[in-house]
Amino acid sequence: MxxxxxxxxxxxxxxxxxxxxxxxxxxxxxxxxxxxxxxxxxxxxxxxxxxxxxxxxxxxxxxQADREDEVRGPAKKTALDENGEWSRAAQGFVRGQGVSTDDIYFKEVKGTEYVFVLKKTTGVSxxxxxxxxxxxxxxxxxxxxxxxxxxxxxxxxxxxxxxxxxxxxxxxxxxxxxxxxxxxxxxxxxxxxxxxxxxxxxxxxxxxVFVVAEQTKRREMIAGQVAALATQKGWTVPIDEDLLEEVTNLVEYPTVLFGNFEENYLDLPADVLITIMREHQRYFPVTDAAGQLLPFFITVRNGNDQYLETVAKGNEKVLRARLSDGEFFYQEDQKITIAAALEKLEKITFHQKLGSMSAKIERVGKVVAALADRFGFTADEKADVQRAAAIYKFDLVTNLVGEFPELQGEMGYKYALLQGEKETVATAIRESYLPKSSEGELPSSKIGALLALADKLETLGGFFSVDMVPTGSNDPFALRRAMIGVVRILINQGWELPFDGTIREIITLQENAGVKVMPIDETLNQFHQFLGRRLRNLLSGEAVRHDIVEAMVGGETRDLSQLFKRATALNNVSKEEWFRPTVEALTRVMNLSQKLEVPCAIEEELFENESEAALYTAITQVKQSYKAATPEEKLALFKSLKQPIEAFFENTLVMVDDEKKRNNRLSMLAELASVLRSFANFDEIIVK
The missing domain is CATH 3.30.70 (Alpha-Beta Plaits)
Known part of the structure; x- marks a missing residue:
């Protein structure tokens, strides 16, 4: 039963x-x-x-179900003595299994007979x-x-x-x-x-006894009551899923109610009102059909529908005090100039090992300048991004951001516009904080994307250079999120970035500013390991096969947008019949090419057979078409190499005694391996 x-x-x-x-x-x-x-x-x-x-x-x-397990004991020759009697080994074995020698039988395993018994285990209640x-x-x-x-x-x-x-x-x-x-x-x-x-x-x-134990049911109750109230009042209530989950887990018996506040508070920026209501009071803001905020809010009570008017008045009183503070801070902040705010940043420490916030801003400005050149920004774009980089942290010293840190960037955007900055500059200030989570919104503007990228790279380079690398789950400076942000921005913008050179420049900036940094090569090694782990996580999230993930991360990682496209293309063809023999052929090329000690120019007159010449012709044709090809077209090019590679190895001995011929052949294979490695480390792919 x-x-x-x-x-x-x-x-x-x-x-x-x-x-x-x-x-x-x-x-x-x-x-x-x-x-x-x-x-x-x-x-x-x-x-x-x-x-x-x-x-x-x-x-x-x-x-538990009763079990009967077959247990193997010593070999027959060990279980029986010279007189054919059971040895001590056999007797000890059966005693340990709770049976007797009468239960022994023999079975042959790989040519040797062993003692076996059936061990019965009675299931525990x-x-x-x-x-x-x-x-x-x-x-x-x-x-x-x-x-x-x-x-x-x-x-x-x-x-x-x-x-x-x-x-x-x-x-x-x-x-x-x-x-x-x-x-x-x-x-x-x-x-x-x-x-x-x-x-x-x-x-x-x-x-x-007024407890709804199932979380999903409470969630649906809240969402349904909010929707019903919105319909009744003719409101629109945008449901923030994170807020809905949090409120669901704050209550055991949810009842929705609404309150209001004075219309004059609607003169505050919408972001300020929403932050105060959503982040600090756990209220759902209310809008009209056009998305304009209305002077109402919806909240969730942990209880029934008794005395809701009293509860609403209490919530209104608390919110009114918060909004009054916000209004005062907003008015005071408008008296602060950007220049005055930047002066205050000189006294704010970014990190004790990395100097002030002003020093960080200066370093980010230099990184921005280098990246703008690399990514081909126009003169106007360079001027805008340099201006944004020079002032993008000024709102950190404002009253509103001091009280509501969630508004950093948002208030920078608004205050910059109020003080006459260009829309592109103000937008870049707001977008410099994006993405705020691993899957959050990305910068929509080119200027904002570059500033966000430079800020995150400078942060990563700075903390890595002073050996403050995240360990375990400990990541107080959100470096994992910063690295994912870097990857996602580069992919979204289609920018190709040599990480080694960029991080070296950042570390040099730190060193020139008097920061005591680790050896650069050690820092770069840690950085690449950290980047590799983030790439593995992101690729795994795209359902890419584990070995293909390793092949992609182990290859070149300069063009991350192409890396993800290549991973998807490889993953898509990994079950096709041609994939296994082609990868085996390519892997053989990559492995043998590593034996080349000194590369040399390939001399066709040293070729000894048609297969050798045919492979060189095929390699030349692949190289000519490779750069402009899509990932799928590149895989088709590699597929076309299978036959000439196999013919080459069948008819040609690479490691001949003649040094010139040997190096000529190895150089040809190395030339192909270089192309292959720019796509993936094919020797990481499991095809057996």
Whole structure:
């Protein structure tokens, strides 16, 4: 007979941003445990609120299935003594397996006879196995942990209760001073303690005490109530998915309500209003059909629909104070000139090892100048990007950005326009912070893209040069995000960049400014390893085969947009019949070309057979067509080389005693290998 399992961990309120990930982790741990124990079961479901993490498992078997395993022992010649009696080795073997010598039989394995027995294992009862579930509870990992009382255990928040049921029976175990039981807790204000009957009644019983345990259901409730209110009022409410997820994990029983604020606050920039409402108050801003902000907001209460007017007035009072501060800061900021703000940056430290913010701005300006030349910017574009680079951090000393750091760049854009800067310059200031996440918005302007690229490269080069490389999950200066930003900007703009030369220039700028830097070659090595890891992650996210990822990252990485296109093209043809023999031929060329010590000019008069001449002709033709070809066309060119390469190796001995002929042949192969390597390291591709 099967029964359901319920495990609920009751906690102090968890930070909203960790609730969903913790729920997923608990479910994964339970699924792994069920598999490890070999317990047959039905559907596994998970639940979470700010105060609980829970999982239910349907139709769990009463015990593990009995097993009969064939176990091999010593060889027959070792198991029997000279008299044909069982040796000590044989007797010790069967004793260890819980059987007798009567159970022995022989089987031949690779020409040798061995002792075998059938070992029967009786499955352990599920009730007994579940007593070890304290390991699942304590085995969860969290980004933040805390001690409480005098306990040595650290957890995301203090544990207050644990419900553990198998069917309707409590599974007994204890964590610290908390013993398992069937008592759960309802909503902190509206609910009460409740005795959970079984896993099957878990959700419905909690709803009776104002707890919606399923996160998806709470999310849908909030979204549905917001949509209904918007329809009723004739509003448009843009739903920010991150905000919706956060609010979902802040409440156990959601009820939507609205409030308003004075219309004069609409004179503030929309970004200021939205940031205050969304980032600081967790409110949903309201707009009209044209997208213009209205003096209303929508919020979510952790409770029922009683006394909503009182709740709304409290929220309005808090928001009004915030908006009043924002209005004051905005007016004060307009009294500060860009020049005065830049002077203040001289006293702000970017990092103690890398100098002031002003010093960083100066270095970024030099990187911008070099990149603008490289990427063929016009004189007007160069002037605009240089101006943007000279002032792009000025808003860091403004009052609004000081109070609301999320507005950096946005306020720089607005204040720059107010002080007469060109639209292109102001836009570049805003876009210098993009992308703000690994998949975030990219700069839309060429000027903004260059400034964002230069800023991130200077940051990377600076921190790497003073040996402040991210380790493990520790990345206080967001260098991983910066590197992904560099890659995505280069791909989006189609810019080709030699990283070695650029990073060398940045490190030289640091050194000239008096920064104590590491040896440049060591820094470059670390930088390329770091870049390679980011490229691997991005390519893997595109569902590119692992070995092809390694082939691409191991090749040249100057033109990243082409690298991703080449990876996709390789991935697409990797299952075609011609792929394996072609890669084998190309790999042979690459491997043998490494034996060339001193390259030399290829002399056709040294060719001894038609195959040698035919391969050289094929290589020449490939080189002529290669540069202008698409990745797919380049692969077609490589495919055409398979036959002349195979014919060459069949009819030509490369490593001959004649040094001139040997070097001539190796140089020809090296010439082809250079072309191949510019596409990928084909010897990394697994074709066997």
């Amino acid at each position: 099967t029964q359901d399992i319920l495990l609920e961990i009751g906690l102090e309120e968890m930070p909203a941003k960790y609730v969903q990930a913790s729920e997923i982790q608990l479910k994964e741990h339970v699924q792994a445990w069920l598999t490890e124990q070999g317990l047959e079961h039905g559907e596994v479901s998970s639940y979470s609120t700010p105060r609980r993490l829970a999982v239910t498992v349907q139709a769990v078997a009463e015990s 599920t009730t007994e196995l579940l007593k070890e579930w304290d390991k699942i509870v304590l085995g969860l990992n969290f980004p933040v942990n805390m001690h409480w009382a005098n306990h040595h255990v650290k957890y995301i928040r203090p544990i207050h209760w644990i419900v553990a049921l198998y069917g309707e029976t409590v599974v007994p175990f204890q964590i610290l001073d908390v013993e398992t039981g069937r008592t759960s807790r309802g909503h902190r204000f509206l609910g009460k303690d409740i005795e959970i009957k079984s896993a099957a009644t878990y959700e419905s019983q909690l709803e009776e």
